[in-house]
Amino acid sequence: MENSRKSSLVLHIGVLALLFLLSFILSDYHQLTITRIMVLAIFALGYNILFGYVGLLSLGHAMFFACGLYAAGLPVYYLGWEVPSAFLFAIVISAFSATLIGAIALRTQGVAFMIVTLMFSQVAYLATLYFSDITGGDEGLVLPEHARSFAILGMQVDLTSPQTRYYITLGLLSASVLIVYRWVNGGPGREWVAVRENELRTRMLGYNTFLIKLKAMVISGTLSGGAGATYGLLFAYIGSTFASIQYSIDVLLFTLLGGAGTVLGPILGSFIMFYMIDFFSGYTTAYLLATGVVLILLIVYFPLGVLGTLRKKWRLWLP
Amino acid sequence: MEALVAVSLLSTKKLNRRFGGVVAVKDIDFSLEQGEIRGIIGPNGAGKTTFVNLLSGRLASDSGQIVFRGVDITGQPAWKRARLGIAYTFQITSIYPGLTVFENVAIGAQMRSHQSSKSRPWTDWKTNLEEIVGSCLRMTGLDWSRTRLAAELAYGHQRLLEIAVNLAVDPVLFILDEPTQGLSVDEIREFTDLLRRIRSDRTIILIEHNLPFVMNLADRVTVMDQGGILAENDPKGIQVDARVKAAYLGE
Numbered sequence: 001m002e003n004s005r006k007s008s009l010v011l012h013i014g015v016l017a018l019l020f021l022l023s024f025i026l027s028d029y030h031q032l033t034i035t036r037i038m039v040l041a042i043f044a045l046g047y048n049i050l051f052g053y054v055g056l057l058s059l060g061h062a063m064f065f066a067c068g069l070y071a072a073g074l075p076v077y078y079l080g081w082e083v084p085s086a087f088l089f090a091i092v093i094s095a096f097s098a099t100l101i102g103a104i105a106l107r108t109q110g111v112a113f114m115i116v117t118l119m120f121s122q123v124a125y126l127a128t129l130y131f132s133d134i135t136g137g138d139e140g141l142v143l144p145e146h147a148r149s150f151a152i153l154g155m156q157v158d159l160t161s162p163q164t165r166y167y168i169t170l171g172l173l174s175a176s177v178l179i180v181y182r183w184v185n186g187g188p189g190r191e192w193v194a195v196r197e198n199e200l201r202t203r204m205l206g207y208n209t210f211l212i213k214l215k216a217m218v219i220s221g222t223l224s225g226g227a228g229a230t231y232g233l234l235f236a237y238i239g240s241t242f243a244s245i246q247y248s249i250d251v252l253l254f255t256l257l258g259g260a261g262t263v264l265g266p267i268l269g270s271f272i273m274f275y276m277i278d279f280f281s282g283y284t285t286a287y288l289l290a291t292g293v294v295l296i297l298l299i300v301y302f303p304l305g306v307l308g309t310l311r312k313k314w315r316l317w318l319p
Numbered sequence: 320m321e322a323l324v325a326v327s328l329l330s331t332k333k334l335n336r337r338f339g340g341v342v343a344v345k346d347i348d349f350s351l352e353q354g355e356i357r358g359i360i361g362p363n364g365a366g367k368t369t370f371v372n373l374l375s376g377r378l379a380s381d382s383g384q385i386v387f388r389g390v391d392i393t394g395q396p397a398w399k400r401a402r403l404g405i406a407y408t409f410q411i412t413s414i415y416p417g418l419t420v421f422e423n424v425a426i427g428a429q430m431r432s433h434q435s436s437k438s439r440p441w442t443d444w445k446t447n448l449e450e451i452v453g454s455c456l457r458m459t460g461l462d463w464s465r466t467r468l469a470a471e472l473a474y475g476h477q478r479l480l481e482i483a484v485n486l487a488v489d490p491v492l493f494i495l496d497e498p499t500q501g502l503s504v505d506e507i508r509e510f511t512d513l514l515r516r517i518r519s520d521r522t523i524i525l526i527e528h529n530l531p532f533v534m535n536l537a538d539r540v541t542v543m544d545q546g547g548i549l550a551e552n553d554p555k556g557i558q559v560d561a562r563v564k565a566a567y568l569g570e
Contacts, residue, residue: 187429194426197415204375204413205488206401206430 031162038169044254044266046223052260055196060121066243068225073238083150094225102217125243140239259307328353334383343369345546358537365543375407376400404491416470424452427487459483475506
């Protein structure tokens, strides 16, 4: 067991190192694509904590992504905030709203939880449209010039450079992966899985399962919000689309496809799905159809996803 | 006079619980001494499981009071009661089928290490956990199955695993709801031995239909009927009690 633990840590670091090495050979265009994918991967990583480890299926995670997006973008746009402070602000606001929404939504279970999260998310989405004087609604807002660069530790960071954006995102993704990896392999992960596998038994052993779920929801929402903030700040654009149901479904798909309940699964899923949609949209404008077909195929034939299936087949030790 | 009254580990006063029009548990006054094995028997529908569910906190009582180790736990949720030392094994085995045997027990062990070693560094905490799991698996004779999935174990072993998981939390009081249900004669014998080992430093409440098993193990037996306590005595006394015979045989 110790050996496989070591090799799994090597695997995780290896994947991150590979992404780093890729930056030297990729063209600007591909760097941009992978930057986007990595941001979505952070989103999926956060989603997976709640879905994959705690077993709670949320249909409303777009609201956390959008929460981070707007909480970072609006102060920059209206108040002239600097990028780092806007980012930190977005993290705090995301954690706060996840706590609030979790405290309410977690009173429900199963299908009711799906519906409540979906409902909250729709409210958030419609609010971004309703207040389009402020949010820019569907058209969105393009962040001003001053937010395209910032100074940190005496260094000037230029956010218009594809390379810089790539490294920033990779840095955030690596930090997220390593933190999640550690949690999943430690005490918190054991509690999450215990709730997923048998909540009543877990409660009867002395665990406050509501608190466990709430904490997981806050972590999940904060990571998702962090991804949203990153997206908005790096690409200097915030818009309602990111709050729409499509993003909630996409993140579920990424996680299912790669393998729910594995750390690397959501990342792999984000890559496969992104390129698959890219491929289909070359042939048809109905590329959303591909999303639907993949979802159905996954549920029928492949419920464990790529890494989940590998883990089961070879009894690999993958966290 | 107060000083002469033995302090009981757990006691209930006028405990009630109804489901709609059915009174499942009615005005039960119950008292349990530290270290004893108490059998609870009674015909189907007597309210045995409801009663112990009120003790474990899985169900809330409508009225009455429950005191455990001097603390009024009546209003406390199940997880708090578990932390105070009340363990419960379900009538229908409840484990983590998708996880390995080791992980099953580790979930219980983590609860204990959390509580006992909050101040200790992380590494110490981890070794501690392995030790607890190891000792619980050895105690229940499941050491060989560490890396197996719990779902792959035979039914009797799953029952033992549920005991091991609870043992890892280090409870003061074990409530076992029909532990021998579905076990073979040999398995029941092993189970009896296991309970004898567990009891050395714990108190046990045993709900059972298997009368020879209860009479063999229990120090005292409580007979329930129609939501109330019909009789309470040592096993010998119960076996000759006319009211008990009547309730069981309908005489």
